[in-house]
Structures are given as C-alpha cells and as structure tokens.
Amino acid sequence: MPFSFRIATWDGTTRVITLGTFLLLGGITFSIVSGGEIEALDIFILFLVWGPLAITWLFAPRGCLVSREGIVIRRAVGSFTIPAAEVESVELVGRVRPGIRLAASGGLFGWFGLFTLKDGGTAKVYATRWDRMVRIQTTGGDPYLLSPAEPEAFVGTANKVLLEAQPDVEARK
Structure with missing residues (x-):
C-alpha cells in the first residue's frame, strides 16, 4: 500500500520568484494585447513568453509516494521512481x-533539478523550500533532496516501508 505525502508550501523566495515572474509576463502580455490588432508574431511571442512557464509548472514537484517498490516523485508530467x-x-x-x-528550475514553482x-x-x-529537507542517499551517486509537508512522518514511513521491502538496507547503513 503506497503512502502519499504532500509537498511543503512554498517558501518566501519561491513565492517572490513565482509572483514576480507572473507580474512580469502579465505586463508583457498586456502590452502585446493592448496594442491593437494581434498578429501572428504577437501570438508567437506570447507562446515564447508563457510556454516556458507552463513547462516549468508541469515538471514542478507535487508530492511523494512511498511504497515497497520505492519513492515516487510526483509531477504533473514525468513522475519517476527512486x-x-x-x-x-x-x-x-x-x-x-x-x-x-x-539544470531545471531555480525557484519558479519550486526548486527542482x-x-x-x-x-x-x-x-x-x-x-518547494530549503528548510526541513529530507535527504535520500542512493547507490547511484548524488542524493535526492525533497521537501515533504511532513518531513518527520515521511522519513519514518520511508524507513519502515523500505526496510520491510528490503531487509538488507539496514546492513548498508
């Protein structure tokens, strides 16, 4: 049975970066659409402006699942399992x-990459924040850093579920 964990609320930096980006892009959009007739180039510019924002939102962390198979990092697109x-x-x-x-996002909708x-x-x-982080050390090199809303519960559940699934994990610590 998988255990689901929400991602933590945004920290102040994430809020400022995300809100600032929306205000800047909103201003650009307003200047384009308020200039009269919209042409093909205007639409292309709007896609250039809003496209990266949409892609970043799609790949931002949404939550985590812990199961005997591993830890799933949930995203709107491209969720993956450790x-x-x-x-x-x-x-x-x-x-x-x-x-x-x-590589990836440095504060827009969170921190990932x-x-x-x-x-x-x-x-x-x-x-989505840099305090109360959880580190997942893997055999594959670089650790993963996550920010679940309830980090203590996440750590306890992950250790319990993964140790049950794989008794030799404790021997590797």
Missing part, C-alpha cells in the same frame, strides 16, 4: 544551503 533497491538511507537534514542551479550545495556536493532537488 527504486527501493537503490535507496541507502532516508534522513531528515533540516536546512540546506543551495549553491548554483545546474541538479544543484550544487554550499557544502561542496551536488544533489537532485525536488522541493
């Missing part, structure tokens, strides 16, 4: 200090 066999540990890490975003961290490492991030 297989239980690859999970070495799941732990609460609290506040994480991000470095540079290497590959990031450097201030401690010198890199991580695959699927989060």
